[in-house]
Every structure is written in structure tokens, then in C-alpha cells.
Amino acid sequence: xxxxxxxxxxxxxxxxxxxxxxxxxxxxxxxxxxxxxxxxxxxxxxxxxxxxxxxxxxxxxxxxxxxxxxxxxxxxxxxxxxxxxxxxxxxxxxxxxxxxxxxxxxxxxxxxxxxxxxxxxxxxxxxxxxxxxxxxxxxxxxxxxxxxxxxxxxxxxxxxxxxxxxxxxxxxxxxxxxxxxxxxxxxxxxxxxxxxxxxxxxxxxxxxxxxxxxxxxxxxxxxxxxxxxxxxxxxxxxxxxxxxxxxxxxxxxxxxxxxxxxxxxxxxxxxxxxxxxxxxxxxxxxxxxxxxxxxxxxxxxxxxxxxx
Amino acid sequence: xxxxxxxxxxxxxxxxxxxxxxxxxxxxxxxxxxxxxxxxxxxxxxxxxxxxxxxxxxxxxxxxxxxxxxxxxxxxxxxxxxxxxxxxxxxx
Numbered sequence: 001x002x003x004x005x006x007x008x009x010x011x012x013x014x015x016x017x018x019x020x021x022x023x024x025x026x027x028x029x030x031x032x033x034x035x036x037x038x039x040x041x042x043x044x045x046x047x048x049x050x051x052x053x054x055x056x057x058x059x060x061x062x063x064x065x066x067x068x069x070x071x072x073x074x075x076x077x078x079x080x081x082x083x084x085x086x087x088x089x090x091x092x093x094x095x096x097x098x099x100x101x102x103x104x105x106x107x108x109x110x111x112x113x114x115x116x117x118x119x120x121x122x123x124x125x126x127x128x129x130x131x132x133x134x135x136x137x138x139x140x141x142x143x144x145x146x147x148x149x150x151x152x153x154x155x156x157x158x159x160x161x162x163x164x165x166x167x168x169x170x171x172x173x174x175x176x177x178x179x180x181x182x183x184x185x186x187x188x189x190x191x192x193x194x195x196x197x198x199x200x201x202x203x204x205x206x207x208x209x210x211x212x213x214x215x216x217x218x219x220x221x222x223x224x225x226x227x228x229x230x231x232x233x234x235x236x237x238x239x240x241x242x243x244x245x246x247x248x249x250x251x252x253x254x255x256x257x258x259x260x261x262x263x264x265x266x267x268x269x270x271x272x273x274x275x276x277x278x279x280x281x282x283x284x285x286x287x288x289x290x291x292x293x294x295x296x297x298x299x300x301x302x303x304x305x306x307x308x
Numbered sequence: 309x310x311x312x313x314x315x316x317x318x319x320x321x322x323x324x325x326x327x328x329x330x331x332x333x334x335x336x337x338x339x340x341x342x343x344x345x346x347x348x349x350x351x352x353x354x355x356x357x358x359x360x361x362x363x364x365x366x367x368x369x370x371x372x373x374x375x376x377x378x379x380x381x382x383x384x385x386x387x388x389x390x391x392x393x394x395x396x397x398x399x400x
Contacts, residue, residue, distance in 0.1 A: 009312065009313075013312070013313070013316045016316060016320070017316065017319060017320065017323075020320050020323055020324070020343050020347075021323060023339055023343060024323055024324065024326075024327030024336075024339065024340055024343060025327060025330075029333070029335060029336065032336065032339060033335075033339070036339055036342065036343070039343070039346070040346070043346055043350075046313065046350065047353065049313075050310065050313065050353050050354065050356075050357070051357075051362055052353050052356070052362075052367050052370070054367060054371055055349070055353065055367060055370050055371055055374070058371055058374050058375070059374060062374055062375065062378050063346070063374065063378075066378055067342065067377075067378050067381055070378070070381060070382050070385055071335070071338075071339070071381075071385070074335065074385040074388065074389055075335065077389045077392070077393075078335060078388070078389065078392055079392070096330075099326075099329055100326055103322050103325040103326045103329075104322055106321075106322060106325065107318045107319055107321055107322025107323075107325075108318070108322075110317075110318040110321055110322075110351075111314065111315045111318035111319070114311070114314040114315075114317075114318065114351065114354070114355070115311055115314070117355065119355060119357075119358045119359070119363075120358070121356070121358030121359075121360055121361075121363035122363050122364075122365050123358060123360050123361040123362060123363045123364070124360050124361075126363075126364055126365070127361075138364040139364045139367050139368055139371070141364075142364050142365055142367075142368045143368045143371065143372075147365070147368060150368070150369070150372055151368075151372060154372040154375060154376055157376050157379060158375060158376070158379045160379075161379035161380065161382060161383045162379075164383050164386070165382060165383055165386040168386055168387070168390045169390065172389070214371050214372075214374075214375060218375075293375065296379075297378070300378075300379065300382035300383075300386075301382070303382075303385070303386050303389060304386070
């Protein structure tokens with residue numbers, strides 16, 4: 001058994017390094033992007049091997065799915081020639097080998113340093129506090145109760161990215177893939193119930209097992225991008241849904257802030273949730289955050305403000 | 309086993325840094341930054357395996373990090389597309 005897992009680990013690591021190399025150094029951009037998507041899929045397997053199923057779920061949906069879709073769309077908008085803005089400066093040539101050498105030394109130093117790093121870890125402390133958080137899964141407890149401030153700021157960063165992308169101009173019109181690929185609308189109709197069912201299950205499961213707001217939002221967002229590709233989300237472009245769309249985008253952040261301020265009023269500490277309310281408060285924040293994350297992923301994929 | 313993946317992460321970090329400064333293409337730079345982010349996440353998760361069990365805090369950091377990484381990737385790609393469109397309009 002150990003020989004089998006060791007072989008699997010070796011194969012996984014070799015595949016990871018090879019795909020990373022291909023993604024970084026292949027001359028053709030399209031091939032590089034496709035290798036990068038495969039790299040992320042292998043990464044999801046590595047997370048499973050390292051006993052991090054929450055990250056594996058998010059990585060499979062975001063890393064391989066959403067990032068891949070974003071990169072492929074950008075690829076279609078950029079000129080195929082790699083010559084755009086490429087003006088190799090003279091010092092590149094002289095400094096190339098010292099720079100490569102420095103990067104290799106840095107990587108070797110990192111590999112050596114990691115082996116010697118002390119690993120105190122907070123596993124015992126988190127387990128001791130788990131009963132007071134309202135959920136029984138440690139990752140969800142840290143994410144939405146113990147270190148809720150990080151999650152709050154992360155949702156704010158994502159909203160900031162949406163605002164930046166939307167401020168650049170009107171949404172890019174898709175190259176009408178729905179008409180050139182008649183199977184796409186049928187496929188999205190077929191898969192759509194699944195894209196609603198899986199996130200709901202992940203969301204509910206998050207309280208006691210791997211799952212929760214992030215994987216749920218990621219899967220929902222990936223399904224939403226498929227719908228955008230099939231041109232089935234016309235309401236996002238319509239002016240009368242403008243306010244609703246913006247409200248849904250900020251729903252996660254707004255509810256999170258409301259819970260934080262409620263904690264400030266009830267207990268005197270920002271983001272401190274009273275134990276009696278913790279379970280329902282976390283569930284409400286999770287539902288709103290998952291919905292907002294899914295919509296924000298779709299909003300980012302538009303590469304501009306819809307309906308402008 | 310986690311130490312073994314830490315070496316892989318260090319190797320990927322080195323490769324991504326070389327890929328980052330080697331190219332002039334903005335899309336490839338974004339790709340290289342994404343590979344670098346994945347390698348850093350891998351390093352963090354290997355550090356989460358301690359003697360007293362699995363530490364959930366690095367897992368949470370990576371989970372939020374993945375979402376922040378996709379946001380920054382989208383923002384950078386959006387800027388790249390607009391910059392190219394602007395340059396294309398000017399050249400006409």
C-alpha cells in the first residue's frame with residue numbers, strides 16, 4: 001500500500017512539475033493556457049492527497065474552471081502574435097544568467113528552509129474552541145467565526161476587483177458561441193439543475209464536513225459562466241435589473257458587516273457572534289457569501305459593466 | 309510525504325519566477341504569477357501538517373487566497389484587454 005501511494009505521489013509531482021513547465025515555457029500561448037488548466041486539475045488531486053478537501057473543491061471549480069475560462073476569453077481578445085509590446089531590452093541578455101542562477105538558489109534555499117521550519121500549528125487551539133463556534137467543521141469555524149475578519153476583507157477585495165473591471169468600460173459582447181455551437185444551450189439546460197443542486201448540498205454540508213460558502217460559490221459561479229457562454233443570462237444586461245444585480249453583488253459583504261456590527265452591539269467586540277446565534281448567523285452569512293461569490297465570478301467574466 | 313511536496317513547491321516557485329522575468333507577454337506574466345501563487349499555496353498546506361494534527365488555519369488562508377488570486381487574475385486580464393484595445397485604436 002505504501003509503495004502504491006508513494007508511486008502515486010511521485011507520478012503526481014512529476015506531472016505537476018511537467019505541466020507547470022509547459023504552462024510557463026511553451027512558445028504557443030493557447031497551449032500554455034491549456035497546460036495551466038490541466039496543472040490546476042492535478043493541483044486539486046494534490047490537495048486531496050494532502051488532506052485538504054475544502055481547497056480541492058474550490059481549486060477544481062475556480063483554478064481549473066473559472067480561471068481557465070477567463071484566460072481563454074482573454075486569449076480570444078488579444079492578438080495571436082506574441083510580438084505585442086515585446087521590446088527586449090539590452091540588459092535582459094546580460095542579466096539573464098545571473099537572474100536564472102539567483103532564482104535557482106532562491107528555490108533551493110526555500111526547499112532547504114521549509115524542512116527546518118518549526119511547525120507549532122494551531123490545531124489544538126482550534127479544536128478547543130470548536131464547540132463555541134456553532135459549527136463542527138474546523139475549516140468553516142475558522143473561516144466564518146474565528147478569523148471572520150480575513151474572510152470579510154477577502155469578499156471586499158473581490159468586490160473591489162469587480163468594481164475595477166466594470167469601471168473599464170461596457171461588457172464585452174461574446175462571439176456568439178451559442179449560435180455556432182448548438183449543443184451548448186442544450187448542455188447548459190441539462191447541467192443546470194446539477195449546478196444548483198451541488199452548491200446547495202455543499203453549502204449545507206459546510207457546517208460539519210468539507211464544503212461551505214467558498215466551494216459552493218465557486219461551483220455556482222462556474223455554472224453561471226457556462227450560462228453566460230450559452231447567452232442565457234439576458235437579465236444581467238437589462239437596465240431594470242441593474243439595481244437588483246448590484247444589491248446581490250454586495251449582499252455577502254453587507255450581511256457579513258451587519259453580523260459584525262450586531263456582534264459589536266451585543267458583545268462589544270466586532271465580529272464576535274454570541275454562541276446561541278452562531279449557527280444560524282453563520283448559515284445566513286454563508287448563503288449570502290456563496291451567492292455573491294458566484295455572481296462576482298460571473299461579473300468578472302463579463303470584463304466590463306453590463307448594460308452600459 | 310508533506311516534506312516531499314514542499315520540495316516540489318519550492319521547485320515550482322523557482323520555475324515560476326524564471327517564467328515571470330523571462331517573458332514580455334502580459335498574458336504569460338499573469339500565467340506565471342498564477343503558477344507562483346499555486347506553489348505558495350502548496351507550501352502553506354504542507355506546513356499545515358503538524359505533529360498534533362492538521363492545522364486548519366493555513367487551509368483557510370489558502371481558500372481565501374484562491375478566491376483573491378482569481379479576482380486579481382480577472383482584473384489584470386481586464387486591464388490587459390483594454391490596454392490592447394486602446395493601442396489598437398491609436399494605431400489605426
